[in-house]
Amino acid sequence: MTMIVPEVDYGPLASLMGNWAGDGGMDVSPEPDGEDHSPYYEMMMFEACGDVDNAEAQELIVLRYHLVAARKKNDKVFHNESGYLTWCQASGDVVQSFVIPRGVGVVAGGKAEENRQGVVIEVSASLGDDDYGIVQGPFMRDNASTQSFTRRLEVSGNELSYKQTTVVDIYGRVFDHTDENTLTRQ
Ligand code: HEM
Numbered sequence: 001m002t003m004i005v006p007e008v009d010y011g012p013l014a015s016l017m018g019n020w021a022g023d024g025g026m027d028v029s030p031e032p033d034g035e036d037h038s039p040y041y042e043m044m045m046f047e048a049c050g051d052v053d054n055a056e057a058q059e060l061i062v063l064r065y066h067l068v069a070a071r072k073k074n075d076k077v078f079h080n081e082s083g084y085l086t087w088c089q090a091s092g093d094v095v096q097s098f099v100i101p102r103g104v105g106v107v108a109g110g111k112a113e114e115n116r117q118g119v120v121i122e123v124s125a126s127l128g129d130d131d132y133g134i135v136q137g138p139f140m141r142d143n144a145s146t147q148s149f150t151r152r153l154e155v156s157g158n159e160l161s162y163k164q165t166t167v168v169d170i171y172g173r174v175f176d177h178t179d180e181n182t183l184t185r186q
Helices: 011-016 138-143
Strands: 018-031 034-054 058-071 077-088 093-100 104-114 119-126 134-136 144-156 159-170 173-185
Touching (some): 011 058, 011 077, 011 104, 011 119, 018 058, 018 159, 034 173, 093 119, 138 144
Antiparallel strands (some): 018 173, 058 077, 077 093, 093 104, 144 159, 159 173
């Protein structure tokens, strides 16, 4: 069987395509009595996915991605994320839709900006937002509810870096769960 991914102009998403790895990650995550700071390493894979048409009016250019992060201390994978990045040439909008194994799904939206250094993509989503929202099962809703997500990602040549904040309502408080890393093209 042969499947053909149409040749399209990936615009600002083109610079992401390929495999990336980086071992300078830092995660700050919630603990019942405080917070944990975990250095991590990570791999990201972005691949061409062609285009989709929505309601015969919107044309989106699509990349599929997967990222895996492991704690340096014990090499245990502690974050996994699968999703899509889309770019609408007409509006310039970028949407990042993804799920994580905890049973949380995010559809975050924003823009891509191309400058002399490369590309900057900023997206965000909030629980209950009509435009870009978050879905989670009842356990997570009641015990570790994701309130919002923001990610700023920069690609410059063979370097990709990001910073993100996931606000989580957990252990009776609202916690800024943050992650950042810099990866290089493999
Ligand atoms: C590189 C990215 C990320 C890393 C390395 C990471 C890692 C962690 C770690 C270590 C914890 C503490 C609990 C545990 O050890 O499993 C945690 C908790 C949590 N993370 Fe993340 N995370 C990342 C991104 C995200 C994202 C994007 C979301 C949601 C959109 C998210 C949602 C949560 C939630 C809801 C919790 C609380 C669950 C709990 O502690 O029981 N995380 N994360």
